Amino acid sequence: MKILITGSEGAVGRCITPYLAKEHSVIATVYKEEFLNKYNNENIKELILDVESLENCINTIKDVDAVIHLAGIPYPDSSFDDVLNKNMIATYNILEACHINKIKRVIYPSSAYAVEGYPIDKQVETTDNVRPKNFYGVSKCFGEAICSYYGYELGLEIIALRIAAFNKVEIANKKLSVRDLSAYLSKRDLCHLIDRCLVSKMDKPFYILNAISDNTYKRLSLENTKSIIGYKPVDNAFVECDIDLKQ
Numbered sequence: 275m276k277i278l279i280t281g282s283e284g285a286v287g288r289c290i291t292p293y294l295a296k297e298h299s300v301i302a303t304v305y306k307e308e309f310l311n312k313y314n315n316e317n318i319k320e321l322i323l324d325v326e327s328l329e330n331c332i333n334t335i336k337d338v339d340a341v342i343h344l345a346g347i348p349y350p351d352s353s354f355d356d357v358l359n360k361n362m363i364a365t366y367n368i369l370e371a372c373h374i375n376k377i378k379r380v381i382y383p384s385s386a387y388a389v390e391g392y393p394i395d396k397q398v399e400t401t402d403n404v405r406p407k408n409f410y411g412v413s414k415c416f417g418e419a420i421c422s423y424y425g426y427e428l429g430l431e432i433i434a435l436r437i438a439a440f441n442k443v444e445i446a447n448k449k450l451s452v453r454d455l456s457a458y459l460s461k462r463d464l465c466h467l468i469d470r471c472l473v474s475k476m477d478k479p480f481y482i483l484n485a486i487s488d489n490t491y492k493r494l495s496l497e498n499t500k501s502i503i504g505y506k507p508v509d510n511a512f513v514e515c516d517i518d519l520k521q
Contacts, residue, residue, distance in 0.1 A: 281345030331371035361413035386438035387411035425480030458511035
């Protein structure tokens with residue numbers, strides 16, 4: 275399979291790009307020249323892509339089997355102006371380029387911040403209404419909505435993954451809040467999840483799926499993710515951080 279990844283210089287991109295290159299041909303795009311030449315792998319081609327330019331996206335995103343759109347601003351304290359071009363307009367550009375160039379499968383990493391407004395003691399289902407707590411979350415709600423449009427109205431196959439506390443056990447040296455423990459997603463489970471998103475048959479053109487590990491307490495429900503694409507997470511933040519809730 276030939277896969278194009280936007281934002282391959284980010285934390286998720288640095289995790290999945292070399293992993294996918296083990297079995298696939300990967301085009302790893304970045305937004306600045308300084309991020310080029312990070313991989314010494316014949317299965318990875320590195321390019322600069324300005325996701326804020328529709329023309330650039332149309333000319334670059336073609337002749338691939340799938341696109342994983344990671345590019346964007348990931349900061350919860352972002353302003354509306356911060357996310358408008360880099361998260362919202364850029365996502366339109368990516369999807370429009372995929373539509374024009376007849377690329378069928380798109381994986382869109384959304385965020386748990388699309389529903390972060392719910393109380394911490396509520397386990398959020400993908401059927402619950404969106405409830406963003408900041409403009410970053412708003413931009414992800416927009417992303418999910420426009421993905422739905424391109425799926426149901428224009429024929430793309432799109433999976434939006436609500437990624438939460440990615441790799442936080444390692445980053446925070448096992449000192450996590452209850453929220454991050456319950457929302458943790460490990461590198462290993464992420465790679466497995468991306469595999470399932472790439473190969474699973476889709477009965478509907480668009481899915482929103484929660485993306486966390488098999489934590490003892492789960493901020494986001496995994497029932498749909500497991501049943502729809504066969505996700506089988508193995509990691510658990512509570513175990514990795516030596517927290518026994520039975521005590």
